[in-house]
Amino acid sequence: QVQLVESGGGLVQPGGSLRLSCAVSENMYNFNDMGWYRQSPGKQRELVALINVGGVTTYAESVTGRFFITRDNAENTVNLQMIALKSEDTGVYYCRARILRREYWGQGTQVTVSS
Secondary structure, eight states: OOOEEEEOOEEEOTTOOEEEEEEESSOGGGSSEEEEEEEOTTSOOEEEEEEETTOOEEEOTTTTTTEEEEEETTTTEEEEEEOSOOGGGOEEEEEEEEETTEEEEOOOEEEEEOO
16 A cells, blocks of 8 residues: 655745655655645645656646755655745645556645744
8 A cells, every 4th residue: 555644844934935745655656646735724625736757847826936846766755845935825735646547645744834
């Protein structure tokens, strides 16, 4: 069973930075793509950033230029560097891995942006 474990969330002031990490239990080349999603209070879960097996990245418009997704194949981790955080970035951030139509999710890590 694939396991994804997120870490790095916390409380940060507006304008601050955080780095999220997702540890994957399998070789990441097994997955078509991996991504970070978030669920903000009162909203549906939404895609934040995606990286495919070839390293091509996709970002939600709201985070473009502020969030950066990377993968470390040697360490089997997918990371999300977040800068210039805004209050609307608050939410639970989930790591997701996909093999064809099968998806695997982590338990999520809370990010709160507040002064």
